[in-house]
Amino acid sequence: MIVKVNKEEVRIFKGANAKHAILKYILKNKMDVSALDNIKVFDSKGHEIGDDSPLKEGQSITFKI
Numbered sequence: 001m002i003v004k005v006n007k008e009e010v011r012i013f014k015g016a017n018a019k020h021a022i023l024k025y026i027l028k029n030k031m032d033v034s035a036l037d038n039i040k041v042f043d044s045k046g047h048e049i050g051d052d053s054p055l056k057e058g059q060s061i062t063f064k065i
Contacts, residue, residue, distance in 0.1 A: 008025065
């Protein structure tokens with residue numbers, strides 16, 4: 001399935017959570033994986049969500065380190 005992380009499309013497996021999508025984004029953009037330890041995740045409306053939140057096809061999330 002495809003979701004958007006920081007406005008960039010990321011392909012993840014069905015049943016994945018926010019942390020899986022962010023990890024894929026981090027690896028795709030060659031960022032430091034240790035950044036996963038201190039992230040804040042937000043839904044498309046700006047509400048903070050847990051990194052274990054399940055995702056649906058087409059959903060958008062953002063994260064800040």
